[in-house]
Amino acid sequence: MKLVAEFEKNLTPLDEKTNVALPFIVADDFDFLRFTASYSPKRLTDRERAKELILLNLTRDNGNEKDTEKWESFLPLVNLVTLSLDDEKGYRGACHRQAEYQELFLSESEASPGLLQGKITKGKWKAVLNVHAIVTENCTYKLKIEGGDKNER
């Protein structure tokens, strides 16, 4: 397998509710792409900070006293960053799930759940980090993209 691209991105609460594009070029004739995606930390372990964020959330979304009394039921607060993908022609799907570590596979005939199978075309691709929530001060996202031919599966 050949390394296509590798990224390490630091995310902060300022990145929340944004899409962070990670463009890469597929220059070879690959039968498949493999993505190894992870982010850390997942959980907010600071209980007081979690309480603060939860109460802000409840107040903003019309929560009442009954809701704020049970703030602990909303623990743990977690970071959520999902991955979506585009080739030159368009969308190749998204992997929207809580897992902070995902190994994903994409080829003409197969795709990990969430991704859309199809030819691995040469040209400009884009992995997009969909930053749904960052509750910790920092969150590091790592993405490795490798390409291979069918003999290397």
Place this chain on the structure above:
Amino acid sequence: MSVELYPCELHCHTLHSDGDFTVKELISEAKKRQLKGICLTDHNTVSGHKEALDSDLVILKGIEWTTYFGHMLCLDSNSYVDWRNAVPDNIDKKTDEVKQADGICGVAHPFQWGTPICTGGHWDFKVSKWENFSYIEVFSEGEPYLNDKNALAIEFWHSLLDKGYKIAPTMGRDWHRLKGNKNISACTYLYCEGELTADKMKQALKEGRTVVTTGVKFHFTVDGNFIVGDSLKAGEHTFTFNIDTSRQKQVDPEESYNFKELRLISKGGECVKTVSANKSTFEAELLKDRWYSLELWGDSGKKENTLLALTGAVYCK
């Protein structure tokens, strides 16, 4: 051709996003609940659709736009519309795009907690073009009964009807897994002529022909002819209603009901008439430029004096 009501689940997830079901397992579980149709609405992907092709359960293909500012259900678009650039101020343009792709839009769980408790779950989009929406979930979040959030959703739905928008109420289980399911026979009934198909499910939602229920099959006709979603002339009309527990008793035998009354609801959510659930017909004076929805109230095994079912509206010209 006669009109039938078909029990459906309009909001489902599989492991193509964050559900626990495979597509096959979802279909199997839906059949166990005697559902006749489902909508496959994984978060931000349609990758499960190819597995739904050979299903003998009717499946209307869709996607849940899980954005940062609200979750929107988009059904049966013929091309991809990008969810990622949807923000509160451009939602009208985005729903125009879905409409141009022949899709229909529904609001998912509008009063769910937002970020970070449930990312993007609260509806924060600034919608002007409500005519681009076919439906809104009024029972949702896996709690298909009357609670604070669902009460807010019903109130919001009423306010849209007051403004003249013909928008259907639905129940969306937001079905991810079996664990924690409440009111397992709860569903949305869709009115369709003849056999159910995916196109007819879509049409029922577009025409507002829905009934939301915690479990029982409940519906009405007006003057033996008009059904939910229809327009009729102002004046005196005869409502005939029916309560059928046969599916509910098979799917959820532990549940029991004591049906107490029907409430005819109109502008502002006002109850304009109350009728005993023991009757089967009643007369009502319907006023011009008003909408009317029927609610069924009573006791369930879990809660007394609660809303058990509500219908979409009929509209008075």
